[in-house]
Amino acid sequence: MSGVVQTALTRQFGWLSGYNxxxxxxxxxxxxxxxxxxxxxxxxxxxxxxxxxxxxxxxxxxxxxxxxxxxxxxxxxxxxxxxxxxxxxxxxxxxxxxxxxxxxxxxxxxxxxxxxxxxxxxxxxxxxxxxxxxxxxxxxxxxxxxxxxxxxxxxxxxxxxxxxxxxxxxxxxxxxxxxxxxxxxxxxxxxxxxxxxxxxxxxxxxxxxxxxxxxxxxxxxxxxxxxxxxxxxxxxxxxxxxxxxxxxxxxxxxxxxxxxxxxxxxxxxxxxxxxxxxxxxxxxxxxxxxxxxxxxxxxxxxxxxxxxxxxxxxxxxxxxxxxxxxxxxxxxxxxxxxxxxxxxxxxxxxxxxxxxxxxxxxxxxxxxxxxxxxxxxxxxxLDFRSIWRTWVYSRLDGLTAVATFLAVLLLGVQYGVLVGVVLAMALHIRTTVNPHMPLVGRFPGTEHYRDADRFVVETSDRVKTLRIDESLYYANARTLEDRVAGIVSKHEDLTDLILMCTAVNRIDASALNSLETINNRLRASGIKLHFSDMQSRVRERLFRSSFLDRLTGRIFLSQHEAMEALEPEPDWSFLDDHIDIH
Structure with missing residues (x-):
């Protein structure tokens, strides 16, 4: 105990050492x-x-x-x-x-x-x-x-x-x-x-x-x-x-x-x-x-x-x-x-x-x-410039800043910070409830995968990759279910769905139940569910459950490894003797 006290005192009054x-x-x-x-x-x-x-x-x-x-x-x-x-x-x-x-x-x-x-x-x-x-x-x-x-x-x-x-x-x-x-x-x-x-x-x-x-x-x-x-x-x-x-x-x-x-x-x-x-x-x-x-x-x-x-x-x-x-x-x-x-x-x-x-x-x-x-x-x-910079950079953060400023003026100084904190957290929750989940494809000739709606990329009709840009928890688990259902309904030739989990830092119990539901629905439709780019900490937590025992697909180390396994490049070698391309 004396050692702990001495350490605390040294940390607090360390400036006295060598004071001159x-x-x-x-x-x-x-x-x-x-x-x-x-x-x-x-x-x-x-x-x-x-x-x-x-x-x-x-x-x-x-x-x-x-x-x-x-x-x-x-x-x-x-x-x-x-x-x-x-x-x-x-x-x-x-x-x-x-x-x-x-x-x-x-x-x-x-x-x-x-x-x-x-x-x-x-x-x-x-x-x-x-x-x-x-x-x-x-x-x-x-x-x-x-x-x-x-x-x-x-x-x-x-x-x-x-x-x-x-x-x-x-x-x-x-x-x-x-x-x-x-x-x-x-x-x-x-x-x-x-x-x-x-x-x-x-x-x-x-x-x-x-x-x-x-x-x-x-x-x-x-x-x-x-x-x-x-x-x-x-x-x-x-x-x-x-x-x-x-x-x-x-x-x-x-x-x-x-x-x-x-x-x-x-x-x-x-x-x-x-x-x-x-x-x-x-x-x-x-x-x-x-x-x-x-x-x-x-x-x-x-x-x-x-x-x-x-x-x-x-x-x-x-x-x-x-x-x-x-x-x-x-x-x-x-x-x-x-x-x-x-x-x-x-x-x-x-x-x-x-x-x-x-x-x-x-x-x-x-x-x-x-x-x-x-x-x-x-x-x-007074820092109106900071409020303006925030508004230019992010409309949501700018809205929070403007609302906080107006709340102080119109409601009084006691309520301004409460309005700002509550609004900031509400907007954050709103963003995580509806996370960005785009379908991705590969830049030709590379191992890089990007949003298919924003870039010219290679995609497959049989294998689709859904990138999840947020951790999965109880508030957005149903959103993932709906997004997967929409993808299945639009692609009749789909045989494999990959969930690219680069940004997923956590999967809570509610989200795990949703993944179970998605896996069962895809199995009923003859579609396998896979994961790629999953962080080791998230994967280790999944091993504590029985979900991986029932998973219809695999967990791939990288997105490119998944695509090579599920949608390999065609072997054009048999055409070497018949086609001479100049």
């Missing part, structure tokens, strides 16, 4: 840069989640430590993110104001327990059931919805609604209540953040600054922009003329307690928690895999479940809300030189110092500035 001063200095620098980005983001995403700003800071301390200890990625930075914040807002929107904070913490705690449970069941493979087009379309839809939701803070109205249409309708109805000072501040913040993201690095490089340093300065620019707006708001006392500000942010470390809520509320949070857990796991693991690929490292999906689960339990225990891996902060951490999970622990320590000593400085920060920060961050999440 150079790595420590790199982690410290990366942590400082990430913290500069995280402080305003934590406030902004808490605002997006419909929670007080302090909750965003609370969600940026203990979850980072928990993931660093249990997660498998060395560069992933967890914490509040735009998509999970929006999903949290949609979940707690109907709760009374006095229960929203504890409700959000309870939601995070349930998400964590679900992820830990999935980790214990080694359910990391479930990520494979959520297709990349669904994830891309979902994130694009959520980002678009977030941008629309933040427009109310830019123009200074109450707004409302959970879907894109209801939000736009609410904004149009309150058009006459727009605050001029809020629009000026919001518009200026949008312009400055946009320039910081798109122009500052380029201008610095042209001025002679190194590319690496220019990128760092451009990423740190938002904190300076926010500082300017805080000073301007405080000096001009803009709150007195109608500008909404963050207000008092209580200082100190987060209170640590389990988020106890009524049983009825706990039950109502189960379904949203499951959806958040799926999105958090898929999004975080995709980001972690992308970062690991750059370093030629690997990610363990089951350990990611434990790491994210522990991070969310820590968030709920420390009065935060649901978290996941952040693409933007993780990329900044990697590019700033972060090499080990220690950088996340240092970020947590710096955020704790912020919570204890710097929160009074945040009071005059305009909400419009935080909304502008959220909008600019979400612009990078």
């Amino acid at each position: 001063g150079r790595q420590f200095s790199s982690d410290v620098v990366a942590a400082i840069v990430v913290t500069i980005l995280l402080v305003p983001q934590s406030l902004a995403y808490a605002l997006l989640a419909g929670l007080p700003p302090k909750v965003g800071i609370y969600a940026s301390i203990t979850p980072l430590v928990a993931y660093a200890l249990l997660g498998s990625s060395r560069q992933l930075n967890v914490g509040p993110t735009a998509v999970i914040s929006l999903m949290t807002a949609a979940t707690i929107a109907d709760l009374p104001d006095e229960t929203r904070i504890v409700g959000a913490a309870a939601l995070a705690f349930i998400v964590g327990m679900m992820l830990i449970g999935a980790g214990l069941l080694k359910a990391g493979f479930l990520m494979n059931f959520v297709s990349r087009p669904v994830v891309s379309a979902y994130i694009t839809g959520a980002a678009f919805l977030i941008i629309v939701s933040q427009l109310r803070h830019i123009v200074g109205v109450e707004g409302g609604g959970r879907t894109a249409l209801s939000m736009i309708q609410s904004l149009s109805q309150q058009f006459g209540q727009i605050s001029a000072i809020t629009m000026v501040v919001g518009g200026a913040a949008l312009s400055l953040f946009f320039l910081a993201r798109n122009s500052i690095a380029y201008r610095l490089v042209k001025a002679g600054v190194s590319s690496r340093r220019a990128k760092m300065l451009s990423r740190m620019a938002p904190i300076f922009i926010i500082a300017v707006f805080i000073i301007a708001s405080w000096a001009g006392d803009l709150e007195q003329i109608g500008l909404a500000v963050v207000g008092d942010v209580p200082g100190g470390l987060p209170p640590f307690a389990l988020p106890w809520v009524e049983q009825s509320l706990m039950q109502s949070l189960l379904v949203p928690a499951a959806v958040i857990a799926i999105v958090a796991f898929v999004d975080s693991t995709s980001t972690a895999q992308e970062l690991a690929a750059r370093k030629r490292e690997s990610i363990n999906a089951n350990r990611e479940l434990f790491g994210l689960g522990a991070a969310n339990i820590a968030a709920g225990w420390s009065s935060g809300y649901a978290v996941n891996g952040s693409m933007s902060r993780s990329a900044v951490n990697a590019s700033a030189g972060g090499e080990t999970p220690l950088s996340s622990i240092i970020v947590a320590a710096l955020m704790a110092l912020t919570a204890m000593f710097l929160t009074p400085l945040l009071r005059p920060l305009p909400l419009a500035v935080l909304a502008a920060l959220i909008i600019i961050a979400c612009l990078s999440l």
Whole structure:
């Protein structure tokens, strides 16, 4: 047992072996840069989640430590993110104001327990059931919805609604209540953040600054922009003329307690928690895999479940809300030189110092500035090009992506991913229920066999070959029976039918029964049933049954061997003395 524990600890904390001063200095620098980005983001995403700003800071301390200890990625930075914040807002929107904070913490705690449970069941493979087009379309839809939701803070109205249409309708109805000072501040913040993201690095490089340093300065620019707006708001006392500000942010470390809520509320949070857990796991693991690929490292999906689960339990225990891996902060951490999970622990320590000593400085920060920060961050999440590429490549996958995007906008962020996953699986099942099963023939003079409807190939009237381009299971077994019956009815001279099983990876019990039925029907018609190109694993499973004892034909190693045995080339040698072909 001690050996197992030691192996697990070595695998988890192997980065400590050989850890040196150079790595420590790199982690410290990366942590400082990430913290500069995280402080305003934590406030902004808490605002997006419909929670007080302090909750965003609370969600940026203990979850980072928990993931660093249990997660498998060395560069992933967890914490509040735009998509999970929006999903949290949609979940707690109907709760009374006095229960929203504890409700959000309870939601995070349930998400964590679900992820830990999935980790214990080694359910990391479930990520494979959520297709990349669904994830891309979902994130694009959520980002678009977030941008629309933040427009109310830019123009200074109450707004409302959970879907894109209801939000736009609410904004149009309150058009006459727009605050001029809020629009000026919001518009200026949008312009400055946009320039910081798109122009500052380029201008610095042209001025002679190194590319690496220019990128760092451009990423740190938002904190300076926010500082300017805080000073301007405080000096001009803009709150007195109608500008909404963050207000008092209580200082100190987060209170640590389990988020106890009524049983009825706990039950109502189960379904949203499951959806958040799926999105958090898929999004975080995709980001972690992308970062690991750059370093030629690997990610363990089951350990990611434990790491994210522990991070969310820590968030709920420390009065935060649901978290996941952040693409933007993780990329900044990697590019700033972060090499080990220690950088996340240092970020947590710096955020704790912020919570204890710097929160009074945040009071005059305009909400419009935080909304502008959220909008600019979400612009990078919009990926309509990916949806278009998916549509061009595959209409079915494109339909899934478009449906997911529209579901987020029209039904709300909670249902978008469910619509995408269910539709993707339904279309997949539809495809496997009606697999492509063409008759094939041989390219003249070769051993290659292709679809007879698409290529000019040699075919035989007596021997027909049906290629099955899908595994055989209960849902498509009857389709195979019908296809074989159709072939028999159209070819009166048929004496042998070959099932070419190149793409058949599995034959389940229902499909085996269908093969028994096909074999018996063909025997009654005087036709033999054969197999070719069957994978050894599938053939070995067939040997466990008595089907091969009753098979009227044979199992051939290759399609060409089958055709040579059943339809050999004519022997023209007897004509050598009679025909001279020039």
